[in-house]
Structure formats: C-alpha cells, structure tokens
Amino acid sequence: MSSNRRPKLRSVRRTAVAATSATLAGVLLAACGGGSDSGSGAASKGPVHIKVWAWYPQFKQVVAEFNKTHKDVQVDWVQAGVGQDEYTKLKTALKAGQGAPDVVMLEFQELPTIQLSKGLLDMGKYGANADKDKYVDWAWKQVSDGDHVYAIPVDGGPMAMMYRADLFKKYKLKVPTTWAEFKEEAAKLHKADPKAYMTDFGSDETAAGWRQGLMWQAGSRPYTYAASKLPDIGVKLNDAGAKKVYDYWGDLVKNKLVDTQSYATTDFYNGLSSGKYATYIAAGWGPGYLSSVAKKTAGKWRVAPLPQWTAGGNAQGDWGGSSFAVTTQTKHPKEATQVARELFGTSEAAWKIGIDQAYLFPLSNPILNGSYFRDKKYDFFGGQQINKVFVPAANGIGGFDWSPFQDFAYNTDTSEVGKALQGQTAWSSVNDNVQDQVTSYAAKQGFKVSK
C-alpha cells in the first residue's frame, strides 16, 4: 500500500514543482518581454505583439481567430482577473508608469475613471471614429466624448427577467409585466413555499451595477458628466427614479418576499439551481452566467422582459457590458487601436464564438441585427429565442452617464444598503445618504458639483 503510494506522491510533488517553476519562468519572461519589446518590437521586421487583458475564458478562441487572420499584428492574451480585480491591477500599473497592457477590457462604468487618470488613449486620433455607425447609438455614446474615442464597445447588458417556468407552473404564478404584479406574485410564491423567494435582492458590491441598472430603468440619471467639460459634474443620486427603486425593494425586503444574499457567493449560485429563487433579474450576459452556475436546471428557464413601472411601458436598463480600450502606456498606438477595433468588430467568426460560447450580447449593429443572433434558439431556455426579448430591451436603453469615481459611488451605495438591510437606517434615506457622501467626496476631489 505504502510502496504504491510513495512514487505517486513524489510525482505529484514533482509536477507541482514543475508547474511552479513554469509559472515563475512565465512571470519572468513576461516581465522581460514587457521591457524589451519597446526597443526591438518597432525596429524588427516581425509582427507587432499587442498584449490584451480580458477575462472571458472563451477569449482564447477569439484571439486565435484574430491571429489567424492578421499577419502584421499578433495578440498576446492575459487573463488578469475579472472586473474589479483587473481594474485594481490596471490602476496600479498606470500609477507605477509601467506594466499596463496595450489593450484592456473595461466595463462601461469604469471608462470615465480610467480616462480621468489619463490612462486611456484617444483612439479618435487613430481612425476609430470611422466605427461610429457600426455600433448601437447608446453604446457609442458610452465610449466616446465628441470626436474622442476612449474604447470600442463589445457587449452589452440589457436587462430582462429570467424565470423558472416549471416553478411558475407548479405554483400557478403569472409572469409579471409590472413591478406591482411582481410583488403580488412574490407574495403568492412565498406563501405557498416559505423556503422559496421570487428573487434575490443583490445587496453586495458586485450587484451595485444591478441596482444601478434598475434605477436606470426607473428613469434615474444620476450623473451629468463629460471629460471635455471638467471640472463640472452633475450628481443627483437621490432623484425620483432612484428613490422609487429603493422604496420598492426595501418594502419587499422588509416583508421578506425576496432574499438578500450577496450575488458573489456560492449560496446565491446554489439558490439559482436549487429552486430557491424563481426568477433572476439579469442582463444580456446573464444566460451565459446562469447556464454555467445552474447547469442542472437546463431547459427549465425562460426569459421575459423586465417588469415595468407603468403597465404597457417600455423602459429598459443596462447592467454591465464591456469594451476594449487602449492604454496610454502602449508603444504601438496604431496597432493597439486596430486590435481594439477588430478583435470582435464586425467579424462574424469572432462573434460566432462570442455568441455561442461566451453568450455575449453584441453591440455591433450588423451582428445584433443579423438573423443568426436574433433567431438563435437556446437549449438552456427550452429552445426559446431569447434574443427576441433582449434585442428590443437593448433598443430601449437610451443615454446614461457614469461618474469618474464610480467605485466610490458603488461602494458608498453598498454600505448604505447594508445599513438599511440591518435596520440601522430607513430605506427612504439611503439615496439621500449616498448623495451626501458622494457629492462631498466629489467636491473634495476638485469637481465643481451641481446637485
């Protein structure tokens, strides 16, 4: 027994050592590569290598596709963490003056923050304005400021309601079309099964964008900001739309009609697959996420439009969505711009990977309006053509500004929501408290704040 085990153990250890040294070597090589390509890259004849940070695992194939179809430019892909983790690294590299990639994947709400720290290259100078008409109007507005182009849109997060058709049938629930109905059905479900909830109210930082998206739908437009109009910024985080959302969800929470688990927890994933939650209010990228965390519920989900505040309305919101930006540390601005524009761009081959495997919601007009995407049937949703819900939702999104201190705003909101959940403060005062803190922060940072 023991003689059998020993060599095995040793080989495991050897593999571990090998893996560790390989990783170390990789790090060292990467470190060296970062330093040396400045000198030799431009001079030598070989293709220019552009380093890209992005977090979708399926990105590997998109990069392979790009490298196959391009001769002079080659992409080196690095997975530098998802969302906030990547931003932390990026901000540190920008502060340090070196170490940032050429092209980086950023969510829309993060663009003004990085732009203000002078981290983003104006791609307008390298011809990116030519892409203006290739993208959905609201998305282009997210990434540009007049003729300045700070990123190229990739995917969007139009919001919709995913629901468990089997549970709805079992408890004889009606698919809600308004938020008032949503509450009624929530009460009905929770009464029928006290362990089940209509949905989970995302109270954590990763759900800050979710809460913001719901406010977007309710007509809230908290910021008026453009980099070209610095130092002016309008901040109104306690407008009627924002208050409407917290009054509504605060009421559901107080009546225990929804759960309040953090979105970034295994408990939440588990709730999605165990039937604890009958709906998941999510975004265009939600199907991909849902089908990976709740595999065993495949076929039971359907998608319906986001419930409305007024019956028959068509108000929509967005949660997340990403873009490719070029950092100011790049040595090859022209090639980096090309990579940002063409990695997905209007390439059908790249988008096929994006749609089929990463479940991305394209913001590129020809892809979005193409029949492949529009008519695609999703097995996870029982063969439903879910984009017949998402595409109209994306069309109703409209304009929305972000602040250049979005992390602070999201964290403040999360802290205040936490206090309200605990009963320390009233739900009705959450928006006012957030507004006070964010405006005083903005003023201290040198902005001319109009409330």
Added chain:
Amino acid sequence: MSLLRQQGPAAAVPPSPSVEKVAGTYAAGRKTGRRTAGLSARTRHKAMGLLLVTPFGLLFAAFLVAPLAYAFWLSLRTSTLVGGDHFSWFANYKQTFTDPHFLSGVRRVVVFGLVQIPVMLGLALLGALIIDEVTSRLAKVFRMTLFMPYAVPAVIGALMWGFLYSPTFGPVNSLTDALGLGKVDLLGHSLMLTSLGNIVTWQWTGYNMIVLYAALQGLPREVYEAAKLDGAGQLQTALRIKVPMISSAIVLTLMFTIIGTLQFFTEPRVLEPTASSVITPDYTPNLYAYNLAFQYSEFNYSAAISFSLGAVVFIGSYLFLFATRKRSGLK
C-alpha cells in the same frame, strides 16, 4: 572584552603567529606596537564587517527604507482627481484624524481586540499549562492539533471558515436548522465581528500556546519541588509560580497580538466579497488604506492613513510596554 584583557600579556612577549591567532589580531597588533599593521588589520576587520552586512543592508534599504521613505513622501502630497498633485505638508494627517471612516475602523479593531485577545491568550495559557503538566502521548497530540491551524495560510483559513459560515452549506446552520432554531446569519451585521474573532482565535491560539509552553519548559524544575514541599497544589503552582514566572512571555505574546489586531486585514479582506454590505471598505484601518489606494487611486491619502496607523501601533505598543515594564522585565 575581559577575555582580551586576560590574554593580552601573553601575546606581548613573543609575537608568534600562533599566539596572535589565539589572542586575536586586534589585541596582538596593539601590544607589539605594530601600529601601521594593526591599523590596517583594524580597517580590514571593519571592511570585512561592512562587506558581511552589505547584502542585508542593501535589501533592507531597497525593500524597507526606500518604500517607507517613498510612502512618507507620498503622504506629504495631496492629489485630487481633478486638481492634480501638490505638496501639502501634514494636511493628509490632519484629515486622517478627523476622518470618520478611519476612526470608526480604529474603534472597531479596538473593540474587537478587547474581546478577542483575552479570550485567545486565556485559551493559549490554559493549553500551555495543561501540556506542561501532563506528559502523556495525548499531550503531544493535543499540542500538534492546536498548533495545526497556524500552519494553514491565513487566506485559506478564512476561505474555509467562509464556507463553514455559509447559510446554505455551513454545518452551523444545518445544526441550528435541525434543532428548530432557524438560520443564524453568521456573516450578517450583528455576528460578523464574532465570526471573524473565531477565525483569528482558531488560527493563533496554538501559536501563542507554543510560545508560552516554551517559556514554561525553560523554568527551573527545582522551584516546583520547593513549592510542593511548601504544600502547594497543582493549581496553586500553576497560578502562583508558573504564570508569574512566564509573565515576560505573556507580555510578548500580548504585544504581538495587539500589533496584529490593529493591523487586522486578511480575514475581513477574504470575507469581503461574500458580505460586502457588511464588511465595508473602511471596516478596518488597514482595509481602508488598501481600498483607498487600489480602488479609489488615492495613493497619497492612503499613505497618510498607513503612517497614522503605524503611529497608533507604535504609541500603543510603547504605552503597553511602559505599563507592563515590571512584569516584562524591561524596566
């Protein structure tokens, strides 16, 4: 020194190389009047010393002094998102000590420490006294088991406890549910500090116990015998003899624990994503400094917070050592 003085005269008469070797180049050189040779030996000696210290000195300067100096320089400047960056003397420090986020964090770790430190060190002392008294095989097993959590990296320990605390998967909740007590939200507002305290206690009790146990092992056994002859029982020996005699070790562990508590970071940082509406960015001073720098890009203010925290730790440690100077033998 006294050794050199004794051997000096012997080296004075015949300056043979073997004696020189015994007495040391320094003493021999001086006594025989070989001034120049002695001096060069002295410089050589010095140079050798410097050479030996250089690797440490370089690393110390590069990885401790330089970053500290840079951070201090950063902390004297103010940069805002719009206004740019300028030298502002101690404005950041002034802001620190009126910043409700920083102060609430300090208050939180102090409250945390007031409860957690006595519990943990009490357990560690009890454990140390037990394994010092009982010398069976079980004591060895007990010692190992208690020490084991210290060998688990703090991040992994915190992640593991995060799962144990989980309302869906955690055994605590399965138990209370089975007993009909309902769910206990161990990661909620009211219990988070307790849950964190439990992780820290789990991780560090064994370590402190070993330190105290080592001190107990160093005590002379005759004292126990004397106590026994004077009619002291085991409990009395423990409380009246052993504990006072290892008081300097207790002060040491207390000191390390206080410093660690004021710098509380890893456990709340690991649990932050699971409960970010509870563990706010300013939950502990160190976490606040981290978030200021790496989420809000306020590197200057973050540096000031770090130095302020350092000052709090330094003053706190000094006061503590001053207050316990008799017990710790530092006088």
